[in-house]
Amino acid sequence: MALHIDETVAAEAGAGHADPPRGPQRRRRGTLRTWVEIVALAAIAVVMLFPVVWMLETSLKEGRDVYAVPAKILSFDVTLDHYKDVFVQRDGSGTSDLAVSFKNSIIVAGTSTLLATLLGVPAAWAYSRFRMKAKKDQLFFILSTRFMPPVVVVIPIFLMYRDLGLLNTKLGLILIYAAFNLPFTIWMMKGFVDEVPAEYEEAAMLDGYSRFEAFWRYTLPLLVPGIAATAVFALIFSWNEFVFAIFLTSSDSVRTAPPAIAGLIGGTTIDWGLVAASAMVFAAPVLLFAFLVRKHLVAGVTLGAVRR
């Protein structure tokens, strides 16, 4: 998804350069520059988008066309069979395992994001508003839990989960994703809360509201864009997460989409059409979501660059 954000920023920067300069001489140079930029950006776009386009094509090709040499880039028969296979069993006997894994992904990603947001926003507010002992150290400690990559901590977590009976459960995944998203939520939301002057809450408190009412009625509404941006990042992390999912789950009924899709590769023959189709289905919601909140995403990424 970093790609998406980069593109938005690049597009905006590009638009900034394209402002028409005054005078014919400069306009010609400006036009040339704009063209160079367009060509360069187009070239980058092709390189970046090629794997996606290839994946899309593969998902739409008949099985035999997938292996055709030379590759059929435009002249192939379009079929939606692979997409049907993603959701329905081949023999027509109900929901496919992949569909179950998608449902699991939605439950796990959604719940863990909700949990991280519900815990993280009040924590961020507290860190922003109150003076407390060793605040910087606490914040650093919170961040430091993200220093280690999942692969490093997955073994101890596996052992703990085994003792706690959380192995191969959706709850286990929800908890670990929420724990991984919480530091990020706290840090990002603290930035947003810092931007809202504490005076609003204090004025409301003097005007007759309790601290909580003041937060709920005045600060929270101003934080909604920030919460949206933060939640999308958390959602994307949980949605894409692979390492924990593959180590901590084993049965098809609990498994989320990333390990389920990866599980399609292996065995004697690989149904590349199905792999591509499920990858497309997997990517679609995140793309759509990121598109809907793209402005907030950029705001979230550049937050703190400008001081008030």
Place this chain on the structure above:
Amino acid sequence: MAGIEITELHKRFPDGTVAVEKLDLSMRDGELFVMLGPSGCGKTTTLRSIAGLERQTSGDIRIGHRLVNDLPPAERDIAMVFQFYALYPHLRAKDNIAFPLRAEGTPEAEVKERVAEAARMLRLEALLERRPNQLSGGEQQRVALARALIRQPLAFLMDEPLTNLDAELRADMRTSIKHLQQRLGTTMVYVTHDQLEAMSLGDRIAILNKGRLEQVGTPLEVYNRPASLFCAGFIGSPPMNLLPVEVSEGRLRTPGGLSLVPPGGLSTRQGLVAGVRPEQLEVTTPDAGDAVPARIVSEEVLGDEIIYVVSAGGADVRVRMPPTSRFGLDAPVGLRHTGSPPPVYDATSERLVA
């Protein structure tokens, strides 16, 4: 309306910072009381403790004889004006002003009437329909003032309300605030780091430093007899000249030879510092009677006056002279003391001794 009594206030934040060491203050009913000090002196923390936005570590706060230590801000019946105005951005000016009344559940007819009255008092009638982002800084602060006074609270708390305005507007607003306070007769506690603001507004001024009270008094008391070297350096622009002196032959003498009339009741003779206001010194021709030889180091021509920095016997002193005086840079001149006996301080304790 009520006075405010602060006894042995101490505030230590959880991170270990001590904002207020120990503070006793008594603000009289109907008085405009200014708390003045550099940043970090504890003045804002004290104000926020009065408001209930901070809970003091120990000590008592009474508003009109009622102990308010454990009351939440809403129940203390006070209004506060902030440096950043804190107007709700989504409400129009009139709804911002009406906000405290609506929070109390005042009947709508009365709300209208009192908003109109507050608007008249602060000349806001034409701006009532606007939102905060359509108002200038000064207008926003006037709306904030209207919101503060509409509830007719026991006291107003002002937290550097003019700091964000430009200089011209600030002078204007200073006048309106003083006028308003006199008209309403409500106790007002005003926090600022600007000594000019403190001098022009305050009925009394408390000077705070490092969480302690340095001096409390009327503007003239504070100006004429600063209680400590800190106050002497803080009040007045340019500040007092602090000159080390010794008593000899019944006069105070500086190392540069300047001779001052000693104040009465001076017991020690050494380790003293005299505080001499720039207007109590005079630059003269080198041959004038009882003047010490000196040299002009620099001058600030301010239009209504000239501030000379004069070097006499190795020490630089500032002298305020009328705009008609003409002394060239580096010119040899005379320097003499013209005013009444200066306040004298102990150099070690830094307190006023006579």
